[in-house]
Structures are given as C-alpha cells and as structure tokens.
Amino acid sequence: MTDVVLAATDLVHHLGQGAGRVQALKGVSLALKGGELVLLMGPSGSGKTTLLSILGCLMTPDAGTVHVGGHAVAGLDSEALAKLRRERIGFIFQSYHLFPTLNAEDNVRLALDVRGERARTAKAAAREVLGTVGLGHKRKSLPRALSGGEQQRVAIARAIVGKTQVILADEPTGALDTANGQAIMTLLADIAKDPSRAVLVVTHDPRILPFASRVVHIEDGRIVREEAVTESMKKVSNA
Amino acid sequence: MSLQFRLASRNLFHDRLRFIATIIGIIFSIVLVTVQMGLYVGFRRMVTTMIDHAPAQLWIMPVGTKCFEDPSLLDERQRFRALAVPGVAEATPLVIGYAQWRLPQGTTTPVFVVGSELRGLGLHPWNVVEGRLDDLSVPGAVAIDQTYFERLGITGVEQTAELRDRKVQVMAVSKGIRSFTTTPYVFTDVERARSYTGTPASKASYLLVRLAPEADLWKVQQGLRDSLGNVEVLTASEFRNRSRSFWLFGTGAGAALFAGALLGVIVGTVIVAQTLYSSTKDHINEFATLRAIGSSSRYIYTVIIWQALLSAIVGFAGAAGIGKIVAAATAESALPVIMTPMLTVALFLLTVTMCVGSAVAAIVKVMRIDPAMVFSR
C-alpha cells in the first residue's frame, strides 16, 4: 500500500479583483499517492495553474485544505510555507526559470543551498543528478549555451536533487519538440517509479499520455473526469 | 564561495554599465565626504598650531577670549600676581596683533605679529632653516616663514622691510609655519611686538604660565583664578578646545563642512538605492524563482546585501585612492585635507552603512514578490 503524499479537499479560489474577479477553482479535491505520475489536463483557463500553485503552497486557497506529506498547510506563514516547499516539493516550469548567470551545476545546487546544505555535499549531489539527466558533460555550461531540452533537463535536475516527495510540473514539455518532450517525460516517469514520490504534470499534450498512471480532467474550475491510463490507451497515443 | 555571494556578484557584474554607474556614484559621494571630513581634520589641527607649539601649561587671558588670534588685552601687572601663586614657576607675556608690512617695493600687506620673551618661556618659531633664533635679539629683528617670502617681498635672511613704519630685518626663516587664515606670521620679541601692533607698554595679550615641578595643574589653575580675578585661566587643552569650537562652530565653517559631507551621503544613498532597486527589479524573476523553490527571505536579503557590500568595497577602494591623492596634493597648502587612519576606518564604515541602508528599497521590493508568478511567466 502506498501513502498519500499530497492531498487537497474542496478547494475554492478566486483570482482578480472587482469586475475581473473570477472563481478559478470551484471545489476541487485531489490526492496524489506515492509512485504515481498524474496528468492534469483541461482547456485553457480551466484552473490548472491555479490548482498547481495551491498544491505547491505558493498560494493559499480561499477555502479548502491542503496536506503535504500528512502535514496541514492551513495557518502557516510565508516563511513556514517556504520551508515546506524547499523540503517537500520540487517545481518544474514551462519556461525553465534557470538563473542565467549561474552554470548548470550551480543552478541545480541552488535547490540544496536554500536548505542550508553544505556546499561540498550539494556539489556532489548536483553532479550526480546532472549525470542522471544526461548532462554530466555540460555541468559548467551557462543556460544560454544549452538547448531548450537541455535547459529543461537542468530544471528537472534542480527539482529532483532534493529528493522531495512531490514534483509539480506546469507544461514541462510545452516549449519542446517531440523527441525532447519524450526524454523529459521518461525522466519524470522514472522518478514516479519510487513508491514514496509522486509527480503531477499539467499538460495539453496528448503525446505524453503513455507516461502517466492516471489522468485528471479539469474544466471551468471543477474536476470533471478521472481515468486510469490503460495499456490500450498507451498504444493508441503511441500510434 | 557561497552561492549567495556568487549570485550577488553575477547580478552586479552582469550589467556592467549599471555597475560602473553605481561605483562612480559611490566614489563621487565618498570623495566628497572624504574631502569635507579631511578638511575638518586639517582645520582642527591648523587652528591650534600656535597653542600646540607654546610651551605653556596654563594660559592667562582676558575674559571672553575666543581663540588664539583674538586680540583683546590684559594688564601686564597681573604677571606679578601670577608669579606669587604657589606652583607657578614662570609667567611671561605674549603679545599678538595685526600689523601692516611694507615691502621693499613700497606696497603693504597685513601680517600677524607674535611677540614673546626670547629667553625663557615664549612662543618661538620652530623649524628654523635659515638664520638663528638668538639673532632675534638684534634691534628690528623678526622671523618669518619661507612660505610667505614672495608675499613679504623677501628672498632670505638679513633682508629688510618696514612694520608700522619701523625698519625690520629678517634674521631667521622657518619652514612650514603656515596660517590657515593665510595672513603670514611674524615672530619677534615682546617689546617690538608692542610697537609694531600699537599695544600699550603695560598690556599683553596672554600670560604664558609654566608650573613648578610637581605642582598640581588644577590647583594652580584654581589658585590663579582666585588671586587674579577678572581674567580667564585655561589649560592648554581647554584653550585648544575653545579655539576649535570658535573656528569650527562659532564661524559656521565646521557646520558647512558637515553639511557638505551630509550632502555627499545623501547623493550616494540615492544613487546606490536607485541602482540596487533597478537591478533587483531586473532580476525579479530570479528572486521569485528562489522564493518558489523555498528559499527563506533571509537567503534573498543576503544576496541583495552582498550586492550592496560588494559595491561598497569597490566604491570605497576607489574613493580612498582619490582621497589619498587629494591629501597628498593639499599637504603643503594652508588648509590641508588630512586622512587619518581613524578617518579612513570611519569613512569605510560610512560607505558600508550607506550601501546597506540603500538596500532597503530593493528589499522592500523583493518582500512583495508573489512566488506564484513563476507559473505565469
């Protein structure tokens, strides 16, 4: 039996002010178990990014609860939320968000440095993880010297180097071609093979269906459908 | 090297133009402060030169004397009362005052006459490089400083001029006795000083007092006050303080120097705050990412403060270099800019405080970051 590593119940959230105020989430419940790679799919404006921000403790919902690794998030101040993020959650963004002035190794090391880990251990870990994502030979390169796919692999290395229980990714393949997208998803699927870790990927891209264990569909701030990914579905999308 | 330091230095050097602007701003501001404060230190020293070189432990002077150059007079008969006070070994008159010096060519220029007893307790020229002090006893003999040769129409010893229509002869020449008022000093004996300055025979500007060995300074001072009445009796250091406070604060010169320094600090703070703020704004995406991946606010402030400190160090190095040059260039002037080690340390601390203080605006900006913005950019 695997544990629930991230759970949200009855999330309601509004964005914007005055006339522009919209209810982005209208009562969303979702749980991620260790060993799962879950895809969150839905049309533009359906609330995917909003949900991801709340699950990642970057935003506090107007109503509803979030538990990360069994800990309730409600009532934590911004410093406590930051601590929770650095210890339990890894993030991957569509536009990578690497530090342009730091080389690949330092970019990865940053995730451990913010935890106050010793430089020597952090460097060794960063090198190892860069090897895992196939960039061992480019650890001294600055982001601008790397291709999009390579930059996203550095970003993945940064997200996984801390061995957090939860990895949240917003359109990680959105800016990549098919081959690079497949490579990225393979890496994420490998992480999700660890029964203590879960990966949630927001995507529009049906090509990455084969990597998922489950797909959650969101529309207009509500979860409308959930399905386990079967072998037949994988074959269809691979064809 | 810590990653925070690396991030800070990369943020700084990434935009070279802005970095150079920041450094020039800091240098400009700190050089301004350095010059003002160096002048202050120089002025402080210059205004007490005469008191520093007089061998008196106590000064007797008319009530209300503001500084050494204050030409009020007291009765010389006080001298005998002073000598009667226990603990007083010597009490000698000193006569000061302005006079007109007539150059051999016939033009005149004002000078400041300092007359004291040639033998014993007196304020004599120091650093004599030509002629001899002993020769000042010759009738009409005076001592002047090399610095003022041209102004006084003199090129060496034994040359003559006129003071208040009396013929004088330069018998000794000193080096480096400069006056911050730029009026040349002319040293001579008491009697001649009286005649050059028009001081009545029974009057003097000061009485210089030397104590008997083992006499207690404070007791003698009190004894003189009690028996002389209607005069002021100051220790050398009290007189120095009084002269300084008159010249530096009574005249507003000190206030002007401090106001200039304050202006420098304000200009520097504004420039550094502005460039740090705009640098932080340019790197806001990175700071938001840092926050999103869970860095504490302290971690982020440390990056910004490193940027401020690095700017401070580079800026101070530049400013200190220029300060040294200014100090060297003015060393021989009437009012030198003096850089003491204390002043240098104080200026460094001021630079650091200024730069770190300037980081406040950038830190406030970073505090307002919404880390959720990382998903929408």
Ligand SMILES: Nc1ncnc2c1ncn2[C@@H]1O[C@H](COP(=O)(O)OP(=O)(O)OP(=O)(O)O)[C@@H](O)[C@H]1O
């Ligand atoms: N800052 C904001 N102010 C007001 N409304 C907002 C704001 N951000 C998002 N919204 C609205 O909230 C809703 C949910 O937005 P969200 O970004 O979560 O959608 P999404 O599913 O991620 O869309 P996309 O696929 O385009 O990224 C949308 O209707 C959007 O227009």
Ligand SMILES: [Mg+2]
């Ligand atoms: Mg989105």
